[in-house]
Amino acid sequence: MAVLAAVVVTRDGRREVAPKPPAATPRASPAEAAAALAAFVDAVAGRDRDALEALSPAGMPASQELLSGIASNVRALALTSVSARYVNQVGTVSADGSWTGSAELTWQLEGFDEEPARSDVAVRFAPDGDGLAIAGFEASAGDGSRLPLWLRGRLSVARTGDVLVMADGPTSVAEAAAARAVRGIDVVRRVLPDWRSPVVVEVPASAAELDETLGAEPGTYAGIAAVTAPAGDPADLDGPVHVFVNPAVSDGLRRVGAQVVMSHELVHVATDAVRRPVEPWLLEGFADYVALRDTRLPDRVTLGRAIAAARRDGVPDALPTAADFDTRGRDLQARYEEAWLACRIISERLGEQRLVQLHREVVAAGSAPALALGTTTLTEPALVRAWQERLGDLVR
CATH class of the missing domain: 3.30.2010 (Zincin-like)
Incomplete structure (x- = not known):
């Protein structure tokens, strides 16, 4: 049996202790991560709750509960085409040996998705026995990776x-x-x-x-x-x-x-x-046109925010642009209402079927609405003028 011990050395009457060998630094193991992911995929394919729960680290009930919930989701959602390929390490290895890796994941909802979805997903690994266990799944802000809802738990x-x-x-x-x-x-x-x-x-x-x-x-x-x-x-x-x-x-x-x-x-x-590269005012305005078509709400309700914005800043000079539909914009809802009003005017002037055809043509060809409107009696400049007049009347 080999025994490690400190060595005492005497030199010029001083006692010196030789340092102990440094402890091994925890390292990430891509091979073990790939093996854990393969076991996860096999358990999902087999709808095997016990096998999924067994992939959690010992002494981590939260991870076991998470994997048990994922097993329920796999069955309830009829998940198919699930695969997971290890890509690389993300960040450093913690002192306890846990670390995060990126995996390319695919999944598909049987009967609903025609093709699998694909995305990078962050996986938290933890040492367990002679290999790695799956402690959980994470979202890494800024790198485009996702945390699919079905990986959040039951x-x-x-x-x-x-x-x-x-x-x-x-x-x-x-x-x-x-x-x-x-x-x-x-x-x-x-x-x-x-x-x-x-x-x-x-x-x-x-x-x-x-x-x-x-x-x-x-x-x-x-x-x-x-x-x-x-x-x-x-x-x-x-x-x-x-x-x-x-x-x-x-x-x-x-x-x-x-x-x-x-x-x-x-x-x-x-x-x-x-x-598809559809002009935002037509994309969002058409969607609102269909959604609001059979409601019985007055204009001062459906256009309330657009009216308020026009009173504050004046009637806009042009139809909403892509920048106007920034999800964090102050007047985002007003921009939606303005887009809806433009589509409603097209329907009033040209008929609903022409509006539907216009939207279909623009989506199919990826062209600008102005080109499609140019083939009708309502050009885009004429549409903008009518739109400004209608909004101006509502403001007064």
Whole structure:
């Protein structure tokens, strides 16, 4: 048996102690991380709750509970095509040997997503026995990585026809969102009767979680009630698109307002305009036109913020631009209302079917609305003048 001991040396009457060998510095092990991820994928594919729970570090009940919740989500959501490839280390290794690694993750909702979503996800590893365990999943602000909702723990899931809702909250939250989506589908089909596609709605627990789910900087969606966005990497043009709800805003809306928000987002799903270079005023104005079409609200309600902004700053010189739709802009809601008014004027002057055709042409060709309007009796300059006059009348 080898014994390590301090060595006492006498030199010129002084006692010196030779230093002990330095303790081993914890290091990241890509091979062990890849093995842990492979075990995670196998457990997900097998719908094996016990195997998933076994991947948590010993003595960390929170991690075990997280993985147990993920097992429930995998079954409730019918997740398929799940893969996880280790990419690299993120940050340094902690004194306890835990560290974070980036993994390229894919996942797909069977029956709802035509293709898998893909995104980088931060995984927290911790030493466990002779290998690594999975302590949890994280969002890394600023690098575009995401924390998909189904990796946050047990979710509430509601299915109704062509609608699937997952919510980080009680079942009532998922069921309420599903009911709004079903009504919203009917609203959209009154204008776009040929639309037929399943809808997925995700409801994080907070605005901060919404930012993390979409890989956005903190505060990006704080003032947005909902957003339609790619479920994975926005650069993946074939990936699925879902509706994401911000409960911090939507919960404060009245029933009609919450329904208009959902119907608006479903227009974006129906027109497949999320990844296409559509002029923002037409993109958002058309969605609001469809969502508000059959409501019985007076203009001073539906245009209330636009009227207030015009009274304060004057009637705008031009239709809203991309910069005007900054999610953190002071008058963001006014810009939406102004865009809606422009689309309503097009419908009044040219008819609803021409508005639908105009939107379809612009989305399909990626052209400017001015080019499409140029083929009608209403040019864009004429539209802007009519829009300014209508807004000016409301201000007076």
